[in-house]
Amino acid sequence: MKIGLKSLAGAMAGAALLGAVSVIPAHAAEGQFESSMTGWRVGDESRRWWDNNDTWDYTGIYFSDCISDGGSGFNQASLRLWKEVSSAPDRSKGIEINYCGWVDYGDPDDRGNYYFELTDIHSGTFLTVKYVKVAW
Numbered sequence: 001m002k003i004g005l006k007s008l009a010g011a012m013a014g015a016a017l018l019g020a021v022s023v024i025p026a027h028a029a030e031g032q033f034e035s036s037m038t039g040w041r042v043g044d045e046s047r048r049w050w051d052n053n054d055t056w057d058y059t060g061i062y063f064s065d066c067i068s069d070g071g072s073g074f075n076q077a078s079l080r081l082w083k084e085v086s087s088a089p090d091r092s093k094g095i096e097i098n099y100c101g102w103v104d105y106g107d108p109d110d111r112g113n114y115y116f117e118l119t120d121i122h123s124g125t126f127l128t129v130k131y132v133k134v135a136w
């Protein structure tokens with residue numbers, strides 16, 4: 001992409017504006033929500049969110065304060081991003097392994113209703129995450 005001086009100036013003005021606010025989100029995003037997970041098992045699904053595909057932002061899932069009941073405690077959780085498809089199987093947007101931090105799925109570039117599914121826990125059967133943030 002070619003960036004002209006005018007748009008560069010606009011971008012810098014935007015950056016200055018961002019710098020002026022006290023809280024800068026880890027992910028600038030089209031949308032986001034915060035939540036938590038208590039006693040999740042493999043196969044459990046998150047709430048749905050609408051991605052209007054107005055931007056090229058990555059979809060990311062952030063975990064903080066992760067607890068599982070296995071012998072070696074929490075190591076990682078596999079999360080599959082799904083897009084709902086009516087009258088057909090939902091569309092997988094990939095699996096990422098969350099080590100209790102951010103995972104990114106890239107830009108789905110596909111307007112619709114999304115959710116994530118817990119597909120694996122290591123170690124244990126039940127997963128609790130005290131702070132969850134999803135951004136897209």
Ligand SMILES: [Ca+2]
Nearest residue numbers: 053055056109
């Ligand atoms: Ca998008």
